Amino acid sequence: MSEMCGKELKKHNVVCLSLWPGLVQTEAIMASKDKFExxxxxGIKLDVTKGETVEYxxxxxxxxxxxxxxxxxxxxxxxxxDLGQEYGFTDxxxxxxxxxxxxxxxxxxxxxxxxxxxxxxxxxxxxWLVAFVHHYY
Numbered sequence: 001m002s003e004m005c006g007k008e009l010k011k012h013n014v015v016c017l018s019l020w021p022g023l024v025q026t027e028a029i030m031a032s033k034d035k036f037e038x039x040x041x042x043g044i045k046l047d048v049t050k051g052e053t054v055e056y057x058x059x060x061x062x063x064x065x066x067x068x069x070x071x072x073x074x075x076x077x078x079x080x081x082d083l084g085q086e087y088g089f090t091d092x093x094x095x096x097x098x099x100x101x102x103x104x105x106x107x108x109x110x111x112x113x114x115x116x117x118x119x120x121x122x123x124x125x126x127x128w129l130v131a132f133v134h135h136y137y
Contacts, residue, residue, distance in 0.1 A: 006075025
């Protein structure tokens with residue numbers, strides 16, 4: 001959708017992109033924290049305390065507003081974690097978040113010791129991630 005809107009709005013000098021946050025610590029998620037900690041999905045426990053704060057997406061938007069090359073992101077889907085790495089901002093508590101495309105983040109869910117050996121810049125392409133999700137569901 002953002003790709004088509006980006007194409008349509010480009011002639012009006014309007015940039016359209018899709019912002020994709022990771023797990024966000026909303027009030028509802030934090031109220032259900034105990035439920036998430038008890039459940040396991042495919043052998044993985046979800047730790048919501050490691051999620052992004054709601055302010056993190058706001059910092060991503062500020063970064064986008066100050067981007068001199070914003071038109072280069074027209075029609076794209078960008079994650080807040082990728083923007084954090086690109087623009088150099090952290091969450092309000094100083095944490096750095098890794099993109100869901102980041103191999104290090106995925107491996108850390110099952111093998112934290114192995115993840116410590118993987119550099120954070122190795123990422124799965126968006127097209128592979130989308131293909132995997134569509135195949136899975």
